[in-house]
Amino acid sequence: MTESTELLYPAKWLLKASAGDRVTCELRMQIISGKIESGAIISENKLASDFAVSRSPVREALKILASENIIRPERMGAVVIGLTDKKIEEIYDVRILIETFVYERLVRINVNELIKELSKILEMMRISIKYQDADEFSYQDLIFHETIIRAIDHSYILMIWNNLKPVMESLILLSMRKRFKENYDDFTRIVINHELYIEAIKTKDRNLMIKALHQNFDDVQGKVEDMWKSQQMLSKGVEQEND
Amino acid sequence: MTESTELLYPAKWLLKASAGDRVTCELRMQIISGKIESGAIISENKLASDFAVSRSPVREALKILASENIIRPERMGAVVIGLTDKKIEEIYDVRILIETFVYERLVRINVNELIKELSKILEMMRISIKYQDADEFSYQDLIFHETIIRAIDHSYILMIWNNLKPVMESLILLSMRKRFKENYDDFTRIVINHELYIEAIKTKDRNLMIKALHQNFDDVQGKVEDMWKSQQMLSKGVEQEND
């Protein structure tokens, strides 16, 4: 078995992280990128030796990935589920669901601080694009949406976001890295989309909000799916020649 | 410190469970019931000796309870957050959110099997009431709603439910036990509410669905809150007696 020592998850995001977190993030990336294929059976001992850590942090990682539904624990070993097209659509179902809920709350509160914060993040996104830093851009993109969600101070909506976030993060990382290489023009449009977001929140025009939201997701969803499929092909390309 | 050896979580639900699960469920009940008060600081070592297990299953429990937002890990020890009125309202926000989503899907699919399954569960609920088995009733109540959610085969909506479920379970257990003793008549109304649910799904009348849903939750929400507050008082009263 050929083992690539290259890490998929940004190393700088794990500087102060525990071994458990490192294994969790890296293993998640390997599963979602397709480096570890769906259906594969993984065991704690095997992973522990692969990552050169003990079973303790690996157990922690497997518990988390199981709660994210990308692995399924069985009698002996866990089965890798990974992501399907259907599941990616479902993720965006939930994002639209909670962001719609959030917007309904936002129109009833003062959003001045939020607008300022979002503008700042958008500036950061522009810089990330300028320097072609895909990982930083992904980070800011996620923070943008998280900031909106946090604004309504709703612990269980935030909980849903937190449960969704890691898988989203992996997906977006993989997608953005590819787009920076092959579809650099996409990012101009993404920035415009986010400007629309801010405008919709500022004007508190409900219809504009809904429109911006769906426009963003409908657009992004297709893109992310395409990119993800490409990524799947890419990673499988090495060993797969049929079709 | 006075320690009650009485378990809050139904022992029969943990017959084949691991020590980790046992600690998780019991600790969750102790926090939500108020037996362990909000603001209390808990440490792995202390809990391990309290539950007479090693730190391994305790660590597992704390990770889960932290993801449920009822404890907050800090530098040294974790702080008990527990549930506030606001958080209980938020739980029901999310329940309404996802069940509304689920209903929108249900009107587009065949619900014959679902109706049959729900009718069966409702029968079980009636038996539980007849024999005044609060724990069994709570279980069937949760299963009723979970069955509806599972019917649309949506992994991320189900994930939200699964994240919400344990805390819901604890809340409902505490609420139902109290109501069986003090508000036995409530259950007639609960059964009628669930009959309405089934009818709304069967007829696929969207307005009836929404109405049934809100009627059920608005009603239950107030009740659960009241009962929860009473439970808080109750458990604190007992503790004071023991001092």
Add this chain to the structure above:
DNA sequence: TTAAGTATACTTGTATACAAGTATTATAAC
């Protein structure tokens, strides 16, 4: 009495050891 520094008793994170159970493989009987 007060302030600073050190000793001690905690804490978590990780590695390792052990027990109990399960799947697989090898062996023996037919």
Add this chain to the structure above:
DNA sequence: GTTATAATACTTGTATACAAGTATACTTAA
């Protein structure tokens, strides 16, 4: 060759040991 049984090499769950870091308390100096 086929089937039943035993040996084995795995698996997870739990306990324990150890390392590194942090808060607390005590001691000592001024």
